[in-house]
Amino acid sequence: xxxxxSEPKLPAGVKLPIYMDxxxxxxxxxxxxxxxxxxxxxxxxxxxxxxxxFGWEAEKAVDLAREQIAKLIxxxxxxIIFTSGATESNNLAIKGIGEMYRERGxxxxxxxxxxxxxxxxxxxxxxxxxxxxxxxxxxxxLIEMDDLKRAIDDKxxxxxxxxANNEIGVIQPIEEIGKLCxxxxxxxxxxxxxxxxxxxxxVNAMNIDVLSLSGxxxxxxxxxxxxxVRRRNPRVQIAxxxxxxxxxxxxxxxxxxxPGIVGLGMACEIARLEMAEEAAKLIAMRDRLxxxxxxxxxxxxxxxxxxxxxxxxxxxxxxxxxxxxxLMGINDIAVSSGxxxxxATLEPSYVLKALGLGDDVAHxxxxxxxxxxxxxAEVDYVADKVIDVVQKLRELSPLYEMAKEGIDLTKVQWQxx
Amino acid sequence: xxxxxxxxxxxxxxxxxxxxxKNSTEVGTGLVGAPECGDVMRLQIKVxxxxxxxxxxxxxxxxxxxxxxxxxxATEWVKGKTVDEALEIKNTDIVKELALPPVKIHCSVLAEDxxxxxxxxWKKKNVAVGxxxxxxxxxxxx
Numbered sequence: 001x002x003x004x005x006s007e008p009k010l011p012a013g014v015k016l017p018i019y020m021d022x023x024x025x026x027x028x029x030x031x032x033x034x035x036x037x038x039x040x041x042x043x044x045x046x047x048x049x050x051x052x053x054f055g056w057e058a059e060k061a062v063d064l065a066r067e068q069i070a071k072l073i074x075x076x077x078x079x080i081i082f083t084s085g086a087t088e089s090n091n092l093a094i095k096g097i098g099e100m101y102r103e104r105g106x107x108x109x110x111x112x113x114x115x116x117x118x119x120x121x122x123x124x125x126x127x128x129x130x131x132x133x134x135x136x137x138x139x140x141x142l143i144e145m146d147d148l149k150r151a152i153d154d155k156x157x158x159x160x161x162x163x164a165n166n167e168i169g170v171i172q173p174i175e176e177i178g179k180l181c182x183x184x185x186x187x188x189x190x191x192x193x194x195x196x197x198x199x200x201x202x203v204n205a206m207n208i209d210v211l212s213l214s215g216x217x218x219x220x221x222x223x224x225x226x227x228x229v230r231r232r233n234p235r236v237q238i239a240x241x242x243x244x245x246x247x248x249x250x251x252x253x254x255x256x257x258x259p260g261i262v263g264l265g266m267a268c269e270i271a272r273l274e275m276a277e278e279a280a281k282l283i284a285m286r287d288r289l290x291x292x293x294x295x296x297x298x299x300x301x302x303x304x305x306x307x308x309x310x311x312x313x314x315x316x317x318x319x320x321x322x323x324x325x326x327l328m329g330i331n332d333i334a335v336s337s338g339x340x341x342x343x344a345t346l347e348p349s350y351v352l353k354a355l356g357l358g359d360d361v362a363h364x365x366x367x368x369x370x371x372x373x374x375x376x377a378e379v380d381y382v383a384d385k386v387i388d389v390v391q392k393l394r395e396l397s398p399l400y401e402m403a404k405e406g407i408d409l410t411k412v413q414w415q416x417x
Numbered sequence: 418x419x420x421x422x423x424x425x426x427x428x429x430x431x432x433x434x435x436x437x438x439k440n441s442t443e444v445g446t447g448l449v450g451a452p453e454c455g456d457v458m459r460l461q462i463k464v465x466x467x468x469x470x471x472x473x474x475x476x477x478x479x480x481x482x483x484x485x486x487x488x489x490x491a492t493e494w495v496k497g498k499t500v501d502e503a504l505e506i507k508n509t510d511i512v513k514e515l516a517l518p519p520v521k522i523h524c525s526v527l528a529e530d531x532x533x534x535x536x537x538x539w540k541k542k543n544v545a546v547g548x549x550x551x552x553x554x555x556x557x558x559x
Contacts, residue, residue: 322455324481328420328428339455339481348455359453396434396485398459398477399452414451415530 013377016332020382022217022312022371023166023194024336028263029219029372035266036221039259047256048247058258065265072268073192073211074202075228081248082261085225086193087117089212090160092227092252093189094121096238097158097210098130101187105155111135111143111172112354114162118191122160131155139356140305141170148177158187163195163211167338167351167367168304169313171199178207187236193217193225197271198279198310203228209236215260219372220267224260227252282311282370285379289368290314292383297390299403301361303352312370317352317361318386320400321393326366329389333382338365360409420482421516427486432493435475437461445539447531456480456524458488460531462495462503464539469499476531483521487511487528500536 010016019027039061047062049055066077083089098108110122112134122132133151135143143161152159159181164171174190181188189210195201196211197218203211211228215221229251230236244253271278293300299319315338318326323339338349339362348362368382394400399409420428436459439446443463450457456479463473474492478485490511495503511517511525 320479322480322484325428325485328425328482359455363452363455396431396477397479398448398457399479401436401477409452414453414457415449415534 011377011381013375014381018333018374018378018382020368020370020374020378021334021336022369022374023169023367024369025216025222026219026371027373028221029267029270031270032220032263032266036259036263039262043258045258047258048245058256061262062256062258065261065268068265068269068272069213069226070228072201072272073196073213073228074204076231078249079203079228079231081227081229081251082256082264083225083227083252084223084257085216086115086191086212086214087225089214089225089227090115090117090189090191091121092238092241093210093212094118094125094158094160095241096251097187097189097236098125098128099239100237101157105157107131107133107153107155107157109133109135109148109151109156109159109161111137111161113137113141113165113168113170113351114160115166115191115193118160118162135161137354140308141165141168141303141351141355142305142308143172143177145173145176145180148180152180152184152186156184156186158189160189160191163190163192163201164199164310165304165351166194167349168315168355169194169310170304171195171308171310173308174208175206181209182207185234187234194310197268197275198312200275203230209234210238215264215267218267218271221260221263224257224264226264278372279311282374285370285374285376286312286314286368288376289370289379289383290316292380293386296383296387299400301357301364303355303357303361303365314368314370315352316366316368317357317364318366318390319361319364320397320403321390322363323365325393326364326386326389329393330382330385333385335369335382336367338367339363423515424482424486424517427489427515428482431476431485431489433473433475433489433496434477436477437463437473437475442466442542443539445535445537445542447534447536447538449530449534450480450527452479456484456527458484458527458531460488460491460495460528460535462500462535462539464500466543469501471495471498471500471503480524480527481521483515483517484524484527486515487517487524488531490514491528491532495532500539503532504536506532 045054045058047058066080070077135147187209191212193214196213209230214225301317303315323337338352352362437444445462448459458478461475462471476488476492478488508525508529
C-alpha cells in the first residue's frame with residue numbers, strides 16, 4: 001500500500017502564503033483587470049489623437065476614468081491630472097506650487113511622518129532656497145493644530161500634510177487643517193495615497209486644494225496615479241515639471257497611459273460603491289487580530305492613535321523580540337517591520353521614532369495591512385502563528401527574561417557596538 | 418533577505434538555549450550589544466577549574482535570525498574547548514560557516530565579543546577568588 005503524504009492541514013479559507021501587506025501595494029482587482037484588457041489590444045489609440053476613432057475611443061475611456069476618480073473624492077473631472085503614481089503627484093504638487101507661487105512666499109509646512117516622496121521633495125526645495133517647517137507629531141502620531149497655527153507666517157505658500165500614514169495608519173485632522181489653510185489663504189496639499197478609497201475623502205468639505213492618489217494602493221494597476229488640482233475658490237496653478245506636448249492642461253506632458261488610467265478609474269468606482277461595507281469588514285478583522293494578540297501576549301505596544309485610524313492597519317510592537325527574526329518565523333505571511341534590519345538604510349522606522357518610541361520598540365514592530373481579499377480565517381491563522389513565534393523568540397530573548405525578572409532595561413549599562 | 422540553510426537551521430533549532438547561575442565562580446557571563454541597536458546576546462560558559470575546559474555553554478539572543486544563529490553556533494563551538502582555545506574563534510570563522518552576507522557581519526562580531534566577554538568575566542571571578550596564578554597565565558596567553 002502506498003502512502004500519500006498529505007499537505008499540512010490548513011483551515012478553510014487559508015491559502016499560503018498570506019498577503020497582509022496592503023499598505024505596500026494591493027493585488028489588482030479582477031474587475032479592474034477586465035476593464036483594462038481591451039486597451040492593451042484593439043483599443044490602443046492615443047487619447048490625444050483628435051481626428052480618428054481610435055483616438056476618440058481612448059479619449060472617451062480616459063474621460064470616464066476622470067469622472068470616476070473625481071466622484072470618489074468629490075471633485076470635478078477637469079480637476080484630475082494623470083501622473084505615473086503618487087511619488088510623481090507629490091513632486092509635481094510641491095515643486096509646481098513652489099515655483100508658481102515663489103513671488104508670494106517661500107515657506108512650506110509639512111510634518112515629520114510624511115512619506116519620503118514628500119520629505120525628500122521638501123529637502124530639495126530647501127536646497128532651492130525655500131524654507132520648510134517640519135511639524136512634530138505627538139505620541140499618537142497626530143500633528144497639533146496649535147503647532148501648525150504657530151508655524152504659519154506671511155511667507156507661507158503651502159501646507160502639505162498626509163491624509164493617513166502608511167506605517168501606522170493614523171489619520172491627520174485634515175478637515176481642520178483645510179479650514180485653517182483656507183482662512184489664511186494658504187494652499188493645502190495632501191498625500192492621500194492611503195486614504196482614498198479606504199475612508200471618505202471630500203475635497204470641498206475638507207478644503208483640500210491639491211491631492212495625490214495612486215492606483216496600486218486601491219486594487220488598481222501600478223504606474224498610474226493622479227493629482228487633484230482645484231479649479232475654483234481658489235484656482236490653483238501648478239508649474240509643469242516636465243516639458244512636452246502640454247497634456248493635462250499643460251501641467252503634465254506625456255502620452256496618457258490609457259490602460260492604466262482606465263484601471264485607476266474602475267478601481268475608484270469599485271471603491272466608491274463598496275467602501276462602507278469593506279471598511280466595516282476590515283475593522284472587524286483588524287479588531288479580531290488585535291484582540292487575539294493582546295489576549296495571548298504580554299509586553300505589546302500599539303503604535304499610533306487607534307481612534308484616528310485606517311480600517312485595515314494594525315501596527316504593533318512585540319517588545320523584546322526583534323522584528324526581522326519575527327518575520328523569519330512567519331515567512332508564510334507577508335507583513336512588514338519597522339526594524340532596522342529590514343530597511344535598506346539599516347535605520348529603524350523614522351515614523352515610529354517620531355512618536356517618541358525608543359529604537360527598541362521600533363525594532364520590534366510589525367505592520368499588518370489588511371485588505372479587500374483577506375479573510376477572517378487568514379486573520380486567525382496569522383494571529384496564531386505570530387503568537388507562537390513571538391513566544392518562541394521570547395524564550396530565546398535575554399531581554400524578555402530580564403524584564404520578567406523585574407530588571408529595568410533602561411538602567412542596564414549596554415555595550416553598544 | 419535570503420538566509421543560508423545553516424542560518425535557518427540554527428534559527429529553527431537553536432542549540433544550548435538557557436541560562437546558568439551567573440553568580441557561580443565556574444560560570445562566565447558575557448552580555449553584549451544593546452536593545453536600541455536591535456541585538457543583545459548573552460553567552461554563558463561553565464569552566465572546569467582544573468582543566469580550564471568549557472564544559473557547558475548557554476545563550477539567549479535578542480536579534481535577527483543571523484544574530485540568533487551566530488550565538489547558537491558560538492555555544493556549539495566553545496563547548497569542549499579550553500578557554501584559551503575558545504579565544505581563538507574569530508568572527509570570520511562564523512561568517513564562513515553560516516555564509517553570512519556583508520550586512521550581517523556585525524552579528525558574527527557580536528558573537529565573538531560575547532565569547533570574549535564571557536571568558537573575561539570568568540577570569541575576573543577567578544582572580545577574585547584567589548586563583549590569581551592561573552588567571553595571570555591566562556591573561557599572558559591572551
